[in-house]
Amino acid sequence: MAAPSGQLKASRYFIALALILVALFSLVFFTGDKKPHPKLGLDLQGGTSMTLKAATLGGQAPDKDRLERARQIIASRVDSTGVSEPEVVTEGNSNIVVNVAGKNDKADLRRLVAPAELRFRKVVAAVPDTAGVEPTPTPSASASGSAAPAPSASGSATPAPSASGNASAAAGASAAPSASATPDVSLEKRRAAVIAKLGPAYQAAQAIQSPEQVTPQQLAALKPFGELSADEVAALPADIQFNVPTITCKQLNGRMPGSISDPKQTVVACGKDVGATEKYKLDVAKVVGEDVKDAGFTNQPTQGWVVNLSFKNQDKWTNLSKEVFGAGAADKSQRQVAIVLDNQVVSAPSIEGVMTGDAQIYGQFSREDVVTLAQQLKYGSLPLSFAIEDFTTVTPTLGTQQMKMGLLAGAIGVALVILYCLFYYRALGLVVILSLLASGVLVFASLVLLGRFQGYTLSLAGIAGFIVAIGITADSFVVYFERLKDEVKDGRTVRSAVPRAWVRARRTILSADTVSFLAAAVLYVLAIGAVKGFAFTLGLSTLIDVLVVFLFTHPLVALLSRSSTFTSPRISGLGNLRSDKAITASQTGRLGAVRTKES
């Protein structure tokens, strides 16, 4: 039998609850961005969400490390597209979820998962990108127009060969691969369509021999090229892509997936660095990613950070270096090899000699640079191949609308529950309202904090979880109040019934909440997608429900049970349950109360 709940005890509970609230809300208002806003999911604020599943042999879950590495690479690819606050997380043991808020380019995300491939290509010519600037072709150092591969077997085969790093060493992978490669048939068609679209500008472009020789008049005629989409640019022949200065690196980097992965084609690609970007014309790929055996990095006293590279097919590499080194031209830019990943040149070191063994790439690298470059060389791109499982774009308008609708549904739900409780439990209904309010406040603070510190985002399914949880929370009150009714019916005064009913109801509430929580926990751990958000809020509400019932509802009822107004039958809806005898007893004083309390 519980001790009679004295005044002190009830206030102790309230103080505990108040302390929790103060703690939560001071965290809300004094940490992070200090704004009381929960982090909204994409379906509530608009945005694009993509779920990628790692494709493995036999469908087993991939290696954890590889999944994490893939996530990092995808994350850096997303970052490089310039979207704000992208979120790339692993989900379960084989999924990666990419979330990008707000409006963004329709196809961009889809391209992030292309199995981009590593290629080593001889640099045939290079020209600075003219993006943005009114293109006055600055004749850059030297770019030989002739692409004749001249395998001049020059002697100086250095035993310890090294390749000096070009300054354009990479940071992060490049941006624009896409999920599906377009078949060649459609390439022909698209090329024809683009040529038709360009009209006279295409003829003007065909007349150009080298980007350095473009006259201002020609440039004006070439303007339409600047308005082409990346996909349209990709359909053009490589010569045109290189020669027309109005085709910018932005367009080239946005090209379709695999558009330059064919090793048998000469291609055009841009350097990775922002600002001083070179546009490279590249020979066929004579060494590909599969030829690389290993790549690592070391810090050397003279050269600083260097990347070490070894090959499986040493012959191929030796031949390539021989071809590129040629007669050992004095100008480094005439003996460069471009390392091409995805659609971009991540590094273009110049060759110092014919390489018969491992290679070293050095330059003014930071540690980060060499780590990235070594990883890119080693893994080419993603260590796993991915399939797009789910791709959803929600417009911001629809997001706001869904948010409003979710809140409306919640308001309707709360209103219905409150009306019912007032009708059924009368004054106890007020307790329900206050308790729901208390748990609402707690839930809100938890949401803001979870969003801030755990990155939890509130989705539409999450809102649905909360609405469903209103029922769970109110159910606890029902169990308690029904117990209270039972006790009162047995002839106790409301006051003495409260502690008795509480002891029994507590047991039932805990069992029932355990079942609810188990359901939510199992769902959360095992489920994927929107299910997780739903399960999370359901579980959270169940926990908060227990907190509220113990620290708020029960003490409140105990407190009220001492007020004669509240316990009057008309108000509490409890009195009419009691037998005449019991009512008489309580009306003739506190006798009945005292007796039962001691029983």
Next chain:
Amino acid sequence: MSIFHRLYRGETKTDFIGHRKRWYIASAIIILICLGSLVFRGFNFGIEFAGGSQFQVPKQPGVSLEDVRGAVEGQGITVVSAQATGSGDSGRYVVRTPQIKDEVQRTAAINAVEKAAHVENVTINEVSSSWGKAVTNKALLALVVFLVVVGAYIWIRFEQKMAIAAIAALGHDLLLTAGIYSLVGFEVTPGTIVGLLTILGFSLYDTVVAFDKVDENTRGLLGSSRYTYAEAANLAVNQTLMRSINTSLIGLLPVAGLLFVGAGMLGVGTLKDLALVLFVGMLTGAYSSLFLATPWLVDLKLMDQRYKLHTQRVLAKRAAVAKSAEAGAEDKAVRARAGADGADDEDAHALAASSAPRVGAKPTGGKQAQQRKRSGGGKRR
């Protein structure tokens, strides 16, 4: 006394257990229909299962559903379905197509839809055919784990037979809900599956509350011959009836709000999928926890020889008492009154005396006291 008032006081006398054969037959017929529908009709799966693309645009004045549909078809894409959903400001057109693999075609379709619908942005949802399957597999796994964990919990907290009855009732709910989905042809999406799993918690909630009371009422039952297990269980169901109705109603009210907004105002999407399955499932859950879970528990218990014999003993004793009571009609009233606070045997007299045996859990439960209470309560209402 109104039925509501009796409910409120927890004094209904519905014979849930005695008529259990009726509920069994009714449920068996319903379940058979559901199974038939599952086998022959199957489900109406959403795009998450078949794979495909869905374009959503807000309704704009002067744009018809045909315009949007035509825009998609104009790109050489087959349209699986096109519908106008939602109302007022949230009115939308939804066009579904098989999965579009060609990126160029997709972009062209999006552009065409934007143009036709006079909007700047289209809400797109594309899923591979394996996505729905992945979600379902995870959900099934969650279901199995959940059943095991909760079964173990009830087993430990109550007893083995209660765990079996509760899990069986759950199975019934799942089957019935699935059957209704199949029969009506509601669309099955991953949201539906999630909702279905959530029902489990709710359905169990009621069952746990009722079993809690059964547990309390039948403690020490075998030691007395006051009433049979079935009667004690029936009393528990009646005593918790209002609580069950209340919890079900209070659970259903927010879901009704969700359903109203989800289905009525938005038309498609997570809210509707969740709300619909919760609504259907919670109704079936309320039904099964009242009409099936406890009766099953009683049947399971009566398979136990001890309870069987106990029931026979109680009935035999009651018959004997009734006989002797008939003999002395005068004696009856006196004994019944005495039985109010009396020991087991006297109580049995009282039970026999009122032709429909009312099993009172309360020691103060005599007929007169009951009458008093009723009139007192009546006045106060």
